[in-house]
Amino acid sequence: MKQHATGARPCHAIVLGGGFAGLLAAHVLARHDAQVTIIDPDPIRDASPYRRGTPQARHPHGMLHRGATVLEGIFPGFSDELIRRGAPVFDFGEGARVLFPSGWASPVTSHVRHHAASRPLLESVLRERVLSHPAIEIADGTWADGLVWRDGQVTGIHDTEGERRLADLVVDATGRTSRLTDWLTSAGLPPPAPRRVRAQLSYTSRLFACTPKYTPAWQVTAELTYAPHLRRGAVAVRIEENRIQLTLIGADGERAPRDDEGFRRYAAGLRSPHHLEVISRALPLGAIYRYGGLDNCWRLYHRMRHWPEGLIAIGDAVCTLNPVYGHGMTVAALEAEILNRLLGRLRDCRAPGFGHAFQQALPTAIRTPWQLAAYSDIGWQDTGRRTPALLAHRTVRRIIDRMPADPDLYRRFIKVQNLTAHPATLAPPAVLHRKPRHPIGTSAPPP
Numbered sequence: 305m306k307q308h309a310t311g312a313r314p315c316h317a318i319v320l321g322g323g324f325a326g327l328l329a330a331h332v333l334a335r336h337d338a339q340v341t342i343i344d345p346d347p348i349r350d351a352s353p354y355r356r357g358t359p360q361a362r363h364p365h366g367m368l369h370r371g372a373t374v375l376e377g378i379f380p381g382f383s384d385e386l387i388r389r390g391a392p393v394f395d396f397g398e399g400a401r402v403l404f405p406s407g408w409a410s411p412v413t414s415h416v417r418h419h420a421a422s423r424p425l426l427e428s429v430l431r432e433r434v435l436s437h438p439a440i441e442i443a444d445g446t447w448a449d450g451l452v453w454r455d456g457q458v459t460g461i462h463d464t465e466g467e468r469r470l471a472d473l474v475v476d477a478t479g480r481t482s483r484l485t486d487w488l489t490s491a492g493l494p495p496p497a498p499r500r501v502r503a504q505l506s507y508t509s510r511l512f513a514c515t516p517k518y519t520p521a522w523q524v525t526a527e528l529t530y531a532p533h534l535r536r537g538a539v540a541v542r543i544e545e546n547r548i549q550l551t552l553i554g555a556d557g558e559r560a561p562r563d564d565e566g567f568r569r570y571a572a573g574l575r576s577p578h579h580l581e582v583i584s585r586a587l588p589l590g591a592i593y594r595y596g597g598l599d600n601c602w603r604l605y606h607r608m609r610h611w612p613e614g615l616i617a618i619g620d621a622v623c624t625l626n627p628v629y630g631h632g633m634t635v636a637a638l639e640a641e642i643l644n645r646l647l648g649r650l651r652d653c654r655a656p657g658f659g660h661a662f663q664q665a666l667p668t669a670i671r672t673p674w675q676l677a678a679y680s681d682i683g684w685q686d687t688g689r690r691t692p693a694l695l696a697h698r699t700v701r702r703i704i705d706r707m708p709a710d711p712d713l714y715r716r717f718i719k720v721q722n723l724t725a726h727p728a729t730l731a732p733p734a735v736l737h738r739k740p741r742h743p744i745g746t747s748a749p750p751p
Contacts, residue, residue, distance in 0.1 A: 314339050314439075315653045318461060318471040320448050322348040324427060324633050325619025326477030327434045328640035331378065333473075334439040336647040341471070342440065343463065345447045349435060362509055362593045364541045364549045365426060366524075367419035369396075370723035371634030374641050379433050383419065386429060390544035391421035392523055397718050399523030401749055403576045405530050407708035408749050414718040420523060422543050426633070443469075448478075451487050451615070458614035473653040474615050482621035485603060493610060499602040499674075503626045503681040505529075506596035508560035509551040510567065512586035519546070520578070521751065527576040529555040529628070530704065531683025531697070536560075538571060538579040539628075547589065550582050553628060556684045562592045576749065600626050600677050606667055611660040618643070622663075623670045626681055631673035634723060638669035672723060703730050 315338040319330045322344035330340045342348060367375070367386075375382045387393055397414030434440060452460035452468055460470035476484045485495055514520075520542070529537035537553040552560035552570050560570040571580040602623040605611065619636045642665045650658055679696040707714045719725035 315472045316470075317341070317473040317475060317653060318343060318469060319475040319477055320344075320461070321477035321479060321619075321621075322346070322431075322442070322444070323477065323479060323619075324430065325479070325621070325636040325639070326475070327427070327430050328378070328636055329475050329477055329618050329643060330440050331434045331437065332640050332644045332647065333475075333653065334437045335644070336651075336653070338439065338473070338653055340440045341443050341469070343443045343446060343448060343461070343469075345464075346444060348431070348442045348444045362423075362511075362595070364507075364509070364539055364551050365421065365423040365633065366541065366630050367421065367426065368630055368634045368722045369416045369418065371637045372417065372419055374634075374637040375430075378637075378640065378644070379430070382429065382433070386419055386421050386425065389421075389425060389429065390546075391419055391425060392542055392544075393417055393419050394523050396524070396722070397715060401522045401525040401576075401578065402707075403525075403527040403749070404704055404707045405528070405534055406705045409708050409714045410711050411750055412711045412715045412718075414715050416718050416722050416724065418524070418722075420541050420543050422547075422549065425544055448483075451491070453491060453612075456612060458612050472614060473659075476615070476617040476621045477619050479620040480624050482603075482617070484617055484621060488612075491612075493608065493612065496604045496607050498604060499600075499678075501600040501678040501681045502685050503555055503599050503677075504557045504596075504684070505598035505626055505628060506554040506559045506594060507551045507598070507627070508554070508562060508567065508570075508592060508594045509549060510592045511589040512548040512550055512582055513589055514542075514546045514548065515585070515587055518585040520548075520581070522578070525576065525578040525749075527574050527579070528704075529553055530701070531555070531681060536570070536574060537628075538574055538576065540579055540582050548582055548586055550579060552579070559594065559596060562594055564592075567592055578749065598624075598627055600624065600674070600681060602670065602674055605663045606665075608663070611663055613656070613659060614654075616643075616659045616662045618666075622666060623674065625673055626677045629673070629677050629680075629721070631677070631723070635669055635673055638723075639666055642666065642669060672727060675727060676721070699731060 317333045317338045317340045319326045319342045322342045330342050334340050396416045396418040397412040402409045446463045446465050448461040449464050450462040451458050458474050524541050526539040527537045535555045535558040540548055540550045542548055568583050571583055618639050625631050679700045682693045682697045716729050720727050
């Protein structure tokens, strides 16, 4: 065992939340010789595919190219394991059919690999890797009810069973339901007001199976919502076991019905024929589920002047993003990569300033996904004032409107969306003022 910065005893970390971000944080900490306890109210080791704490699991997920690359560095062979279990992996530009407000994008070779897997499969593969580490233990069936403090430092948690659990580091990975802001405020450390951009998104989803007579040529097909006028959309993804996850999307408070006829009628009202085709020709598996109230919220913990020792927050506990852009799991992977680098430099999670340094580093993982989501969604709350954010939204809209007419711009967009290129590559004057190569507004979907 390597020498620890603060003595021979390994750091003990409590990770609150056994979802994607929590599992990644636990693994990284254990790699750096910490003893880790994962606390979650749901069973973790023998978890159901659809846990109460992850209501989003019944809706589409995708591992973006950048996230998959990071995960492969942390867990060599992760991508091969997904493929072995049946998850399709394909070039996004070739396999996706995307209907923008101004028409269909033509398929292109993007060299961007997309992993189309269900959330249960992604978490199952990750969970098996993480929980095989001997330094990680599970304490499920309970939850954190507050932090333990000593001399301004976090030294553990109070759980819902009335037990005080002590630790050198507490990791908040509790996602959208995080209570950390309240706990800090109660301790006299109120965080700055969060940034919020309203989308009021809802997902209404059903799982289908392909049949001998119906297996679509596409891997992903999407009709995008876009502020301020296009409030209805949909996405369908072919995943493992020859199944299709179909989600009808509503924005700005719009919601698709959960009954069979209403679900079909909503799909029939879309411009793309693909989603009604899935409903009509594929075999439905189970009920229709809805997940709503999905907005963008960034808790600005990195701006706190005094951040307590013994505490960090990660994943959706820091920043929740409109899931239609698919960035959540990739951001969690990037944050785990930051945690890994910081532990490599400071050598111990008890090092002075460790938590503050981690929170201050997170914007490097969050800023670009936040801009991509916020500059699109700010249009739902357009007051007519020429704010910088609304001016950025209008620039994004110009780019989106050109996408079907400009295959090279669409290829750049795919790379930016997958966080492998900077957004500035989308908007140089030469791109925005270039004459379209094809007529805008192609109405027929590509083959």
